[in-house]
Amino acid sequence: MRVDLLTEPVAGLDEALAAVDAFDRTLVAGLLRPQPAQAAALTGLADAVAGTPLAERVAEAADKAAAGAASEDDLVALAAARTAVFGAVHDALTARADEATGRVRPDEQPFPASESASPNLLAAARSWLADLARAGWQGLDHDVVAGAAQVVSAMLPEPALRRLAVLLDGFAAELAASCPGAALERVPVRRWADLWSRAMLLTRPGALTAAPAEPVSGRLLPLGVDLHEHATAVQAQVHAVFEPADGSTPRLVRASVSAPKPDTVVGMGVWQLLRPHMALLAAVSEGRSMDLDGMPLTAEGDLLWDDAQARQGDPADPFATARVALPKAAASTAAPLDRHPARIAVPVFLDGYGVQRDDAATVFALPGHNLPVDIDRIPTAGPLTPEAVAASTACIGLLRWDAGRFAVQPLAVEATVKKKALVLHAGAWAGGTADTAGVKAEKAATDAVAVLRERAGKLLRR
8 A cells, every 4th residue: 555645735635624614613603693704714615616516506605694694595505515525525535545555446426316205394404404503503502402303203203314313313412412502612613514514415305315225146255343332322334345246346345233322331232232133243253254145235335234135154364355355346436425534434454564652643654654543443342452553563444534634443453462463353242252351341241231121121111
């Protein structure tokens, strides 16, 4: 991999991010009575999309918003402009990552759109989001935030609207926990602007259309597990190489499973919530491939997992997969609304590096260049630790972009610990473990989950 390309500046990147950051700050004070600095930021966002089909509509929306007269449609246009700028940033960074890894990405395919059901519910959600933008994060109060409750309750029973309903529900919960906004010492400016703009665009007709999927058959070779944990939910995302049965080009794919969880279930406990829903987790733990038969695969590279369409295959060493199959695998293109730098997660294999570690950072030292290591993303629900990464000689990871730089998130390493060669995976305990530390953590998690289930059963029987 050409790490030198990852450290070179990307033309126009800083200017694009500055335009987005300035717009995001306008949402802090709100757009009810914009100040001159907010008006300048709105104009800057319009200038950032001046050469695109959005130019005329966004310029009009920016003028109205600067005068404090933005309609809901104007706010949708501003959200679209912000998303488009971030989309351009995503595409530029992805192209740089592809160049560095030598990866091939197919030409972009048209993404179908269709009319959305329940237009009145979408309009109600859009109205609430518009109220948020006018009030601003500093103007939050419980009355403003509570406006989402009725909309979310009406959306949740509708499968086609559940994606937006869950987003609005989580967003409203974060805002409610931060009320009153005027007392906030620190506002998560980028995060709340991300959630607001995405939700605003999902209220438009056709935006909730599911990604197209086609049935595929072949062999799935897991690389590693990326665990996403929240206080009330957990998701395991397996990154893998898929080798089609027809001998066509292998592809990088993902398979995900999610589950709700109480905030007291942490560490090993999360695997107990996820295992019943995905046989692939057991295959990852045992170092096996899986044979797929007619499994739906979206254009974005996501397998819509169904255990009935998969069976356990032969042993498959992830490091052998990373050395042999990963370099030949083609990547997939992202859907329009998913083009955001935070979504970049490119599987990579690194070896022949040294490790430099201090209290502030860990880096992989490669010839002539250093690649930062994001050890904060290593989950506690596995045997992989920052110390093991520091002792490693080879790494399977995800190349990410955050805080203005590329960094690698380790998924697995080959390391020498106490003069012993070890292979450690972040998801090694996903399907269960005989590891001493893992068994101890599993028992503690089992006891905690059993107590919670017993208490939940008592509540349901009352």
